[in-house]
Structures are given as C-alpha cells and as structure tokens.
Amino acid sequence: MNRRTFLKRSLGSLLTLLGLSGGTYFYAREIEPSLLTITEESITSPQIPAAFNQFKIVQFSDTHLGFHYDLEQLESLVSKINNLKPDLILFTGDLVDEPNNYHWNNKLIQLLQQLEAPEGKFWIYGNHDHGGYGTEILYETFEAANFTLLQNSASRIQREDASFVLAGIDDAMLGDPDISQALEERTDSDFTILLAHEPDLADVVKNYPVDIQLSGHSHGGQVRLPFIGDLYTPAYAEKYVQGKYTISDKLTLYVNSGIGTTRLPYRFLCRPELHVFTLHS
Template identity: 45%
Template sequence: MTNKRMNRRAFLKYSMSAVGSLAALAGASGLYSIFGERYWIQLKTVPLAYHRYPAAFAGMRIVQFSDTHLGKYYSLDQLARVVKLVQRQKPDLICFTGDLFDSNYGQISDDVIPILSRLQAKSGKYAVLGNHDMRLDPGRVKDVLERSGFTVLVNANKSIVRGNSRLWIAGIDEMFHGKPDLPLALKGTVVDEFVLLLAHEPDFADTALKFPVDLQLSGHSHGGQIRIPFYGSLFTPDLGQKYEVGLYTFEKSEFHVYTNRGIGTTLFPIRFNCRPEITVFVLETKQP
C-alpha cells in the first residue's frame, strides 16, 4: 500500500470521527436545550440608583418575572416552582410583564389562580398583558390575574406610599393588539416623583424615554431563546429587537429599560445560552 493511499484512509477515518463527534455534540446540545437549560432558572440581582428615588423606599426589592407561556411546554407544577423562587427573594413588590398563557400551545385556565395567589409582597403585585394573552382573550386573562391578587394596569397607574413619600407604578396596554396610551397611563402622577413603568414589549422604551418615566420593565423577547456565543440571538420578535435582553441606559438621562428573558418558551421548547430569568431590582437613592 502506498503512502498516498494510507494518508487518504487516515484522512477519511479522521473525517468520519470528526463528523461523528460533531453529531454527538449537536445531539447533546439539543438535549440540553430542550430538557436542561429551559428549566434552569437564573436569579439575577440588578442594583439601580436614581436622584429622584425617594429615600423612604431605599433598598426596595422589586421582583420581576415574565412570559411564563403556560401550556404544552410549561406546566402548572413548573409555575409552582417559579412562585417558590420568587417568594424566596423576599419581594417588596412583584411585577409580571405579560404572556401568562401561550396562544399556540395553551389555553386559559383558572387552575393557575391558587398557585399565583401564593405570591405575596408588602407593596403589592402588578401585571400587564402580553401579545399572547391578547390573542387568547385579554378580558379573561385579566380576570385570572386579578383573582390571583394582581393589579392589572392597562394605561393606568397606582401610587405606593411610605410615610410622606410616594412612588408610582404604571402600565401600558399591549402594543400589537391593544392601544397603548402613555399620557393616559401617567395621568395623575407627579413630575418630580419616581415612576416605574411596566410594558410588555421592550422597544416601547423609545416612547417612554420622552416622558417622566425612570425605569421600564419588559419581557416579550425571551432574550432570543437561542444565543450563539460571540454572535447573539438568532431571532427576536418584532418590538423586542432593539432592547432584546438585559439592562439599557440612555445618554443624558437616568432612564433605564430592562428586558427580562422570561420563564417559558414560544414556538419551540428550546433555550440555549439564554436561561430563563427571575430578576431582583434593588433600588436606592442616588446622592447629589
């Protein structure tokens, strides 16, 4: 046998081995994405400070979760685990930023009410609706959330008072199927007082930036669900593409938008390099 033939056989053997290794790696990654990471919830703490944040609320713990997408790919038992994790963070305020049910593989059910009712926070729990909630039945989803103890904000606001200090929490209607009206949502708020805005779609931040809003909490994008190292997400939905994941700051402004990666999945039950998330915001007063 010539050296040339031996080299060719060695190359083919090496190539087949490499292909087999890549196939095994792809298979392992697929299994991890479907059965591993999408249930591996990350607890993330985000400290923030603002000049007009009232000192009486210093250290307030705001816990956000989003996009549970209950249905075929996310069960009530898994939701119960999320509730336990939220409660362990000792929340002063709980915010849910939409898509309780999945419109493709789920349906509205009262069975979530006793589970969500376990969530307790001294300053209350607030929610807005997401695009999947709107596709199913916004009135029905709103009713389920309210019977679970949430205040659902649709172009509306509520104040939270501690002593002589006050802050505001506002929520806008969903952007695809609703009629978001931020001036209406902020009606009655005081310009010099801190405003927390709940908006399902993060790209609403371009509008919120023009108003006296300090912090916007959003979901919707799922962080892309699949994020390739050194590249980013393969796909993000409309209105979740500009501010797709994490914290964003703006020049000459203290305004922030934070995009939570969500709990469940949509379209495909896959997460890769994009773990589901519960976020804890610890707010402080920024010194002059």
C-alpha cells in the same frame, strides 16, 4: 429584513441545524429551560425617597403556560419568588401561550394567589394575553389572584409619607398603549417605573418623564450563539433584546429574558430569568 440581518439569521439557522443535535439538542430542550437565573440589579436615584431605601422588586415575565411549561413548574417558581421576600411583585405579560386552547383551572389562580408581596402584585397585558380571545379570562384570573392590572394606568406605591409611581401600558401589538394616559397623575418630583411588554417602545418612552422601563417579550432571543447572539426576536424586541440599556440621560431599560419558551421549546445560552431590583435613595 436588511442584508446583515438576513445573513445573521441564515448563518445562525445553519449552525443551529448542525449544532443542536445529540447532547446539545438534549441540553437545549431538557436542561437549560429549567436553569433559572436570578439577576440582581441596584437602582439608585435622588428621586427615590429614603422610605424606599432597600425596597425590593421582583419581576417575572413570559411564562407561556401550556407550551412546555406547566403548573408544577409554576409552583416551583412561586416558591422561589417568595423566598426572595420581595416588597413588590411585577409580571410583564404573556402568562399563557394560547389562551383559547389552554385548560383553565383554579389551580393556576391558587398559585398566583400564593405569591406574597406586602406592597402589592401588578401585571400588564402581553401580546399572547390579548391573543386567542384571552383578554377577559386573563383579567379574571389575575383579579381573582389579587393582582392589579396596569393598562394605561398607574398606581402610587406608598410608604409612610413617601411614594413613587408605578405605571403600565397596554400591549403594543394587540392592544392600545397610551403612555400619556398612564402618566397623567404623575408629578414632576415622582420617581417613575413603567411596565411595557415590548422593549423597543423605549425609543418612544424616552420622550416621557420615566426613569425605569421594565419589559419582557424578547425571551432574550431564546437561542443565542457565540459571536452571533440571538437568532430571532419578535417584533418590538429587535433592537433591545436582553439585559440593561441606557436609553437616555433619564431612562434606563431592563429587558427580562422570560421564564417559558414559545414557538420552539429550546433555550441555548439564554437561561430563564427572574429580575430582582433593589432601590437605593
């Protein structure tokens, strides 16, 4: 940790200790974690086929079920996503906080099954999904819910005679990501979206033919203070924390702030977030 980061986090921790008390503490723990923000973004590219004009994609991420986020809250989220009428639904990792301690049941599968998108539902592993011996049970859960895993692989999203490439890589912390393998069936003319749990991988992804990277993992910092910003973000989410980043002439990164919380059950100036992307040819 460099000196600037150390001072930022030390000052932030002090202000948090002093400020998150009374009404502010109640707000950060009980109110803001339930205040969902729906962020709408337009993606325009000459590589997007006309058949996909006004195509709607919903991304959600980092629910961390079991850590102050339950199935009743997930049920409400499923309803909100379906009300958006997406063509495609994407989950970018960390469904459950501690897979080895979570009470797995069919209700979770049923809720994920209820998500509706005519062009499919796709997911990638996050670090918490692999952690706690969760790799297999996460796969079985999403498979039963009709989600398609993108683990160093891609799917061609087809409409009429047109298509674009949706690729995904394994988690960078506890998995084995391989961008080249994920993109091996891509052609030079394909508009390409890559799902990568950790946003800081964008500095590597920019060297590959990817147009859009969608990530989560950071929780947007979860607790943010004026003039300071985020107090803490995990490894591989220290550079790109929240929102939209232009990485290169080719690559644009969007970092989702996630739905649930982890480590601490607080959100402050960092609401849970759904992303809605609309494609324009």
